[in-house]
Amino acid sequence: MTEHTVKAFGEKLEALTTAVAQVGGLAETQLADAIEAISRRDNARAEAVIASDRRVDLMQYQIEDQALKLLALRQPMAVDLRETLAALKMASELERIGDLAKNIAKRAIVLNREPPIRLAQSLARMGRQVLAQLKQVLDAYARRDAASAEAVWKQDGEIDEMYNSLFRELLTYMMEDPRTIGLCTHLLFVAKNIERAGDHCTNVAETVYYMVSGDHLAVDRPKADVTSETSVPYGHT
Amino acid sequence: MLPAAPVVAAFAIRQKTPAMNKPWLTWQTLRDWLWPFACGLAVSGAVIWRDGVHGQSWIWAGAVVAAIFAFIAGGRAWREHAIEKAAPAEADPLPDLAREVFERLPDPLLLLDNSGRAVFANAAMRAVVGDEYERKPLSVLLRVPAIQQAVETVGPGEEPAATEFATRVPIERHFQAYVSKSAIAPLTLILLHDLTAIKRTEQMRADFVANASHELRTPLAAVSGFIDTLRGHARDDAEAREEFLTIMSVEAQRMRRLIEDLLSLTRIELNEHVPPSARIDLQAVVKSAAAALAPLAESEGIALEMSAEPGLPQIAGDRDELTQLFQNLIHNAIKYGRTGGHVWISLTAKAGMVSVAVRDDGEGIPREAIPRLTERFYRVDVKRSRERGGTGLGLAIVKHIVNRHHGRLQIDSELGSGSTFTVTMPGISAREIAADRPVTEVL
Numbered sequence: 001m002t003e004h005t006v007k008a009f010g011e012k013l014e015a016l017t018t019a020v021a022q023v024g025g026l027a028e029t030q031l032a033d034a035i036e037a038i039s040r041r042d043n044a045r046a047e048a049v050i051a052s053d054r055r056v057d058l059m060q061y062q063i064e065d066q067a068l069k070l071l072a073l074r075q076p077m078a079v080d081l082r083e084t085l086a087a088l089k090m091a092s093e094l095e096r097i098g099d100l101a102k103n104i105a106k107r108a109i110v111l112n113r114e115p116p117i118r119l120a121q122s123l124a125r126m127g128r129q130v131l132a133q134l135k136q137v138l139d140a141y142a143r144r145d146a147a148s149a150e151a152v153w154k155q156d157g158e159i160d161e162m163y164n165s166l167f168r169e170l171l172t173y174m175m176e177d178p179r180t181i182g183l184c185t186h187l188l189f190v191a192k193n194i195e196r197a198g199d200h201c202t203n204v205a206e207t208v209y210y211m212v213s214g215d216h217l218a219v220d221r222p223k224a225d226v227t228s229e230t231s232v233p234y235g236h237t
Numbered sequence: 238m239l240p241a242a243p244v245v246a247a248f249a250i251r252q253k254t255p256a257m258n259k260p261w262l263t264w265q266t267l268r269d270w271l272w273p274f275a276c277g278l279a280v281s282g283a284v285i286w287r288d289g290v291h292g293q294s295w296i297w298a299g300a301v302v303a304a305i306f307a308f309i310a311g312g313r314a315w316r317e318h319a320i321e322k323a324a325p326a327e328a329d330p331l332p333d334l335a336r337e338v339f340e341r342l343p344d345p346l347l348l349l350d351n352s353g354r355a356v357f358a359n360a361a362m363r364a365v366v367g368d369e370y371e372r373k374p375l376s377v378l379l380r381v382p383a384i385q386q387a388v389e390t391v392g393p394g395e396e397p398a399a400t401e402f403a404t405r406v407p408i409e410r411h412f413q414a415y416v417s418k419s420a421i422a423p424l425t426l427i428l429l430h431d432l433t434a435i436k437r438t439e440q441m442r443a444d445f446v447a448n449a450s451h452e453l454r455t456p457l458a459a460v461s462g463f464i465d466t467l468r469g470h471a472r473d474d475a476e477a478r479e480e481f482l483t484i485m486s487v488e489a490q491r492m493r494r495l496i497e498d499l500l501s502l503t504r505i506e507l508n509e510h511v512p513p514s515a516r517i518d519l520q521a522v523v524k525s526a527a528a529a530l531a532p533l534a535e536s537e538g539i540a541l542e543m544s545a546e547p548g549l550p551q552i553a554g555d556r557d558e559l560t561q562l563f564q565n566l567i568h569n570a571i572k573y574g575r576t577g578g579h580v581w582i583s584l585t586a587k588a589g590m591v592s593v594a595v596r597d598d599g600e601g602i603p604r605e606a607i608p609r610l611t612e613r614f615y616r617v618d619v620k621r622s623r624e625r626g627g628t629g630l631g632l633a634i635v636k637h638i639v640n641r642h643h644g645r646l647q648i649d650s651e652l653g654s655g656s657t658f659t660v661t662m663p664g665i666s667a668r669e670i671a672a673d674r675p676v677t678e679v680l
Contacts, residue, residue: 022380032403122609
């Protein structure tokens with residue numbers, strides 16, 4: 001961070017960055033634990049995720065307060081202004097990722113009552129991919145690295161492809177054996193939540209890129225999710 | 238005369254601030270004094286030029302301006318002093334001996350001052366948080382909520398708090414963190430202890446049993462079914478017996494391959510967090526892998542072609558694992574290539590990275606299957622994979638080996654025209670070779 005003439009201003013701004021990194025750490029842990037709860041069938045971990053959601057919400061409010069005070073009292077300019085706005089936006093994106101993790105954890109508890117299913121491991125793998133994205137973009141934020149943020153932004157297509165493939169596989173499963181519909185529906189929502197978390201990572205990447213460079217990434221996001229148009233004909237196996 | 242007043246004033250104020258291990262006269266202080274002096278002189282000069290030397294007003298004008306600048310200079314000196322007082326951590330809190338001992342600890346160690354910023358990280362910790370750690374807040378360096386919480390709750394001189402955490406990506410690692418605060422200095426100590434090896438062994442055993450029991454069930458059921466039939470009504474049917482024994486032998490071989498692959502995957506995963514250290518010439522490894530598969534390629538009527546750029550850098554690697562990696566890739570290319578087609582292997586170097594591309598002209602892979610190819614037991618076409626004797630683990634093994642070598646696996650494919658699997662790994666830089674760092678084969 002560059003040196004500020006008014007030292008207190010620099011400190012406030014740094015406190016804001018630190019708080020965002022902390023929320024990022026919380027969201028990261030929540031998502032990792034939720035995925036672990038699915039792949040290791042670990043109810044205790046799932047409950048820990050649900051319980052920690054309050055902390056993320058609280059921290060988000062704190063960041064909003066801090067950012068508003070900074071805007072009202074110091075009228076930041078240029079990169080400082082972008083940093084303040086980025087903190088606001090990132091806090092809400094990260095809070096959403098935490099929410100999605102909480103939802104995954106809730107479903108994990110339901111899934112763990114059913115017999116194990118191989119596809120849960122495929123979901124966990126997709127989850128780890130999103131987690132890698134989240135880690136990379138948070139590292140990019142800490143290091144003010146626009147190139148790394150842009151790389152995350154470009155990778156989202158891969159997660160969408162994985163989601164498409166899982167979506168089809170789950171549909172096929174349900175058709176083969178209607179008794180699995182309950183289980184597979186939960187898995188479908190878990191997959192969707194993971195995919196959404198990936199989208200939020202892309203948003204964070206856009207914010208980080210803008211904060212560092214002052215330029216926007218292209219308007220068209222690398223989208224490859226086609227499940228809204230996917231159908232598997234009945235009887236197809 | 239009077240323009241000298243600001244110098245005296247600034248000097249007087251300056252003397253009130255204790256010199257913190259600094260020489261009292263630095264370029265900075267000189268500049269602080271010269272400014273008001275020069276400005277006072279300039280204003281006085283301007284007044285003299287207008288009124289002549291006999292007027293009185295220039296004395297007062299000069300004095301006022303000089304006083305203002307002396308005030309500013311004094312203010313700045315006072316502020317600097319205040320900042321220095323607020324952050325005494327600028328002064329090194331560690332004696333050289335302690336620094337030396339900490340530096341040599343095998344476990345990562347981080348020291349924070351009372352504002353939560355890093356003041357010291359030993360070599361093992363710098364491998365985790367990077368070299369530019371100084372004065373950065375904890376949450377930026379280690380984004381672990383459990384540690385953050387421990388730092389907030391532990392009091393000075395109290396029992397250290399121990400907390401476990403894991404990093405899942407890119408390589409799963411487990412740590413125990415001890416957080417403790419000094420009773421005599423404003424310092425927080427964070428010590429990490431690597432639990433990865435223990436946790437991995439636990440997990441691998443569970444995974445191995447789960448995978449083996451699940452995947453062996455089908456072939457085992459087939460074999461025992463045939464045994465029952467052979468004992469029952471097929472007892473005296475020589476033709477059926479021959480047929481059944483053939484199927485049983487195929488199933489038994491499948492089980493053997495599966496167990497072999499599971500074992501090697503487990504072995505690779507166990508060491509995934511330990512970077513390999515032997516110096517490897519990739520071209521030789523790829524060549525021997527291709528040579529081992531040449532007979533198979535010939536029987537499938539596939540032409541293996543290999544090309545390599547001259548002057549490829551060596552890489553830090555594990556020879557056995559790399560051989561397995563390229564054997565798997567080339568084997569796949571032959572297995573899923575077009576009968577009578579080609580497999581091209583090309584080695585290139587770019588920006589210190591070495592790439593090995595294995596390309597076939599088979600039927601290609603559907604787009605949505607590509608990101609899932611390295612998933613264990615994932616098969617694009619279950620029936621075909623079974624026929625071809627695949628275990629569903631080949632690319633999972635590839636992925637883990639690539640991970641351990643800090644490389645990247647890229648898969649490009651077009652339906653109808655073939656697929657390319659490219660492995661890119663960092664070469665040993667010329668500088669490292671020049672320094673001739675000791676390279677051990679021991680993990």
